[in-house]
Amino acid sequence: MHKHLNLLFLATENLLRHRTKTVVVCLCIIAILTPFITAIAISEGIRSQSLNSVNAGADLYLTSDEFGRNAAISLKYLDEIKKIFGVTKIVPRIVGRGFLQNKLTVIVGIHKEDIPEPVTCISGRVFENTNEVIVGHELAKYFHLNIGDQFSMRCQQRKVFTVVGIFSADSGIWGASMIFMPFNDAGDLFGKENVATDIQIYSLPGHNSEIATDLYDIFQNEAYRLQDKQMIELYVKKGFMLKEGVFSALYIVAIALGVPAILVTSGFGLSERKKEVGIMKATGWQTLEVLELISFEQLLISLLGATIAIVLAILWVRGFRGAFIAQFFIAEITMLPNFALPARFLPLPCFISFFFAFLLTMVGSIYSSWRASTVSPVVSLQS
Amino acid sequence: MIRTENLCKSYGHHSQYEVRAIHDINVNIAKNCFVVFRGPSGSGKTTLLNIIGTLDRPTAGKVFLYDKEITSFSDIAFARLRREKIGFIFQNFHLIPRLTSWENVAYPLIPLGISLKERFERAQFFLEKMGLGDRLSHTPEELSGGQQQRVAIARAMINDPEIIIADEPTSNIDEETSAHILQYFEELKIRGVTILVATHSAIFEKIADTVYKMKNGRIE
Numbered sequence: 284m285h286k287h288l289n290l291l292f293l294a295t296e297n298l299l300r301h302r303t304k305t306v307v308v309c310l311c312i313i314a315i316l317t318p319f320i321t322a323i324a325i326s327e328g329i330r331s332q333s334l335n336s337v338n339a340g341a342d343l344y345l346t347s348d349e350f351g352r353n354a355a356i357s358l359k360y361l362d363e364i365k366k367i368f369g370v371t372k373i374v375p376r377i378v379g380r381g382f383l384q385n386k387l388t389v390i391v392g393i394h395k396e397d398i399p400e401p402v403t404c405i406s407g408r409v410f411e412n413t414n415e416v417i418v419g420h421e422l423a424k425y426f427h428l429n430i431g432d433q434f435s436m437r438c439q440q441r442k443v444f445t446v447v448g449i450f451s452a453d454s455g456i457w458g459a460s461m462i463f464m465p466f467n468d469a470g471d472l473f474g475k476e477n478v479a480t481d482i483q484i485y486s487l488p489g490h491n492s493e494i495a496t497d498l499y500d501i502f503q504n505e506a507y508r509l510q511d512k513q514m515i516e517l518y519v520k521k522g523f524m525l526k527e528g529v530f531s532a533l534y535i536v537a538i539a540l541g542v543p544a545i546l547v548t549s550g551f552g553l554s555e556r557k558k559e560v561g562i563m564k565a566t567g568w569q570t571l572e573v574l575e576l577i578s579f580e581q582l583l584i585s586l587l588g589a590t591i592a593i594v595l596a597i598l599w600v601r602g603f604r605g606a607f608i609a610q611f612f613i614a615e616i617t618m619l620p621n622f623a624l625p626a627r628f629l630p631l632p633c634f635i636s637f638f639f640a641f642l643l644t645m646v647g648s649i650y651s652s653w654r655a656s657t658v659s660p661v662v663s664l665q666s
Numbered sequence: 667m668i669r670t671e672n673l674c675k676s677y678g679h680h681s682q683y684e685v686r687a688i689h690d691i692n693v694n695i696a697k698n699c700f701v702v703f704r705g706p707s708g709s710g711k712t713t714l715l716n717i718i719g720t721l722d723r724p725t726a727g728k729v730f731l732y733d734k735e736i737t738s739f740s741d742i743a744f745a746r747l748r749r750e751k752i753g754f755i756f757q758n759f760h761l762i763p764r765l766t767s768w769e770n771v772a773y774p775l776i777p778l779g780i781s782l783k784e785r786f787e788r789a790q791f792f793l794e795k796m797g798l799g800d801r802l803s804h805t806p807e808e809l810s811g812g813q814q815q816r817v818a819i820a821r822a823m824i825n826d827p828e829i830i831i832a833d834e835p836t837s838n839i840d841e842e843t844s845a846h847i848l849q850y851f852e853e854l855k856i857r858g859v860t861i862l863v864a865t866h867s868a869i870f871e872k873i874a875d876t877v878y879k880m881k882n883g884r885i886e
Contacts (some may be wrong), residue, residue, distance in 0.1 A: 285779030300764045567749025568773035661722045
């Protein structure tokens with residue numbers, strides 16, 4: 284045990300003595316790992332938030348089917364759907380997008396009593412009359428909107444709205460640029476009557492198949508789509524895997540440029556190291572002891588580099604809102620998002636990052652050190 | 667104690683540029699002997715000492731230590747032998763530049779699991795013995811050639827070896843330090859250490875028990 288501790292301390296001293304090399308290798312590790320950890324954290328955060336939203340949402344989502352895609356659904360069957368056994372609540376919604384000045388916002392038309400629970404007004408109140416809206420706090424902040432302010436929007440129709448409340452939602456990224464308004468106002472804005480973009484159906488546990496059968500009877504020859512929570516969850520997961528895949532593909536290019544830098548810097552002072560290994564061997568060090576010392580050095584430098592990379596990634600997400608990276612995962616946001624990003628720093632990606640750094644630095648040094656310690660000491664000493 | 671049988675070492679073996687560093691070397695060295703291998707540069711002294719000291723392997727022939735044939739030992743066994751029984755002093759010192767004197771001296775003790783305090787104390791003891799008690803924290807570049815060689819001698823002694831192998835220990839240093847080293851070798855001999863020295867100068871011959879004269883890789 285004392286031997287291993289001695290080697291660990293010596294490895295620490297070696298890193299301190301070769302400060303320039305240590306700093307350069309660390310910087311390379313940080314440059315490679317920080318964007319990776321940031322991206323994974325953002326992706327995990329958004330995925331988790333999305334799945335939470337899906338879990339807290341309805342059990343079934345009903346839309347029309349046009350050309351194999353979701354389409355607006357008529358409200359004429361609303362009463363019949365309500366009567367299906369096992370249905371506890373139905374929520375027709377209009378979810379659309381429109382520009383508020385130059386900013387794309389998500390418009391949700393919903394009946395007042397159907398506003399989701401996580402959406403709570405931090406100031407003002409929920410809309411009660413026509414042309415009243417509540418806006419997400421990030422959006423309100425962006426446009427300096429206060430209670431009582433009016434603004435106009437134009438989609439298919441131009442309408443003037445009055446801000447009566449500002450809300451904060453658990454799902455930061457969704458709530459950030461969202462406007463809730465009465466269902467009929469949204470219909471007017473988009474120029475559609477008696478349709479919803481979807482109908483959320485809440486059901487008693489275990490009744491989904493029976494409800495699906497009844498819906499089949501109701502809609503008969505009309506094309507409709509019924510998706511349950513699991514399907515939505517699957518879409519979310521698939522969507523993020525795709526986005527992570529795109530990011531990873533781009534990132535591989537960056538790594539391809541960074542890895543040689545680490546390999547080169549890890550090999551700095553190779554001839555000095557080779558001679559040192561020769562001296563070690565001549566004075567009785569075993570090959571395994573030499574390799575253990577070098578492994579400790581790489582372990583420490585990787586740990587240091589990865590730790591700094593994680594800290595910087597946290598700063599990147601918290602301080603700079605995942606600038607440049609967040610847009611890979613959230614559509615239609617600027618390089619510097621103006622809302623707090625949901626990010627999750629899970630132990631596994633952090634551990635993988637550390638392992639990756641260790642692997643890289645080991646590749647850069649272990650082979651040459653192993654060669655130096657397995658040839659005869661005379662050869663190493665001649666370096 | 668040390669015996670060699672038809673020891674040969676050649677470089678570029680089996681090629682048209684084969685160089686025979688030593689051939690058919692047979693020596694017999696008793697315990698506590700001071701043996702000098704004397705000869706001009708390129709006569710094979712260093713190669714012979716490297717092979718006896720297990721730093722290198724012969725192309726042919728055998729080395730016996732306490733009548734045990736060691737040439738076929740594994741690298742691990744060689745390292746153990748160097749750690750427990752042999753101390754080396756090199757012509758160009760081979761000190762680690764970024765380490766201080768005492769750290770260089772104590773370097774062989776690190777893998778033995780010896781504590782920092784004890785390592786320092788042992789290094790200090792040997793450095794004081796070499797007259798370098800006031801140079802403990804100096805790096806090699808802050809020391810003269812003679813001082814560096816004395817640090818190297820202290821390092822060779824740190825494990826209390828039975829055999830000291832010194833390759834041209836006085837070639838890069840002044841006469842005063844050479845005399846100091848000579849005196850120290852005499853002390854070691856009195857303490858029962860077997861000393862093998864490769865040199866092209868005659869200064870060690872007055873205290874040597876045996877002098878082997880070497881030329882063109884052979885003992886004359």
